[in-house]
Amino acid sequence: MSAFTLTPRALYEEVAEGLRQRIFQRELEPGSWIDEMKLAEEYGISRTPLREALKVLAAEGLVTMKVRRGAYVTEVSEQDLTDVYHLLSLLESDAAGVVAERATEAQLNDLRRLHDELEATACPGHVDRELFFAINERFHMRLLAIADNRWRDQVVADLRKVMKLNRHNSLLKSGRLVESLAEHRALMAAIESREPQAAAARMREHFASGLEAAT
Structure with a gap:
């Protein structure tokens, strides 16, 4: 029997996650x-695992590698955002x-709970934008998990990382959180009414409004 064991997480993956969060923040x-x-x-490491980490982030679109100039945090253009939101709209709608059409009552309850948390976070006069964004993302990821298509999940996860590069701009738009919450209410109503076409339409509208706020 082999004595070979794998560590829970390779060093370069830990470094990549640390850099990823520093980019998002x-x-x-x-x-x-x-x-x-x-x-x-x-980090107290050699440049080898650091470069491997940068390759991971480059594959995700968060870092841009320039010949003879090194690595840079990616700047997202307006066209980049338009393309990312377009694809997210297609996939998440x-x-x-x-x-x-297919969610069980227990799964719907999961979405209701997250939506309620979102409502509580957006209380007038005391809005925690970072918490709102985190719960919003959990809602979307839970919806995707319920839809159960791992290939779609993988693509969406990468696209959302790129979207996060610009998220603070959209959060600062006056009234955007209130609009986003109203869009979530309409989406939940369509899902709970078991109306697939309406739910898809509400999600497309949600991303269209998000893009407008982000550009």
Whole structure:
């Protein structure tokens, strides 16, 4: 019997996750150069696992590798956002239709619970934007999980990482959280009424409004 064992997580994956979160939190700004030597020293690692981590982030679209210039945090253009939102709209509207048609009562309860959390987070006068965004993402990911298509989930996960590069701009739009919440109510109503076409339409409208706020 082999004594070979795998570690729970490779070092470069841990580094990639750390950098991913720093990018999402704007510690590493879009367009900024990534200082490999400084980061390697900060993490106490060689540049090899760091470069492997950067390759992972480059594959996700979060980092751009430039010949003889190194790695940069990706800057998302207006066209990039339009393309990402278009694809997310197609994929998640299809998922919403599937959920409206097939979800069990227990699965609907999961969505209701998350929606209620979203409502509670958006109380007038005390809006936690970061928490709202986190719960919103959990709602969307739960809806996708219920629709149960792992290939769609994989594509959506990568697209949402790119979308996060611009998320703060959309959050700052006046009234956007209130609009987003109203769109979620309409989506939930269509899903609970078991109307697949209406649910898909509400999700498309949700992404159309999100794109308008983000650009």
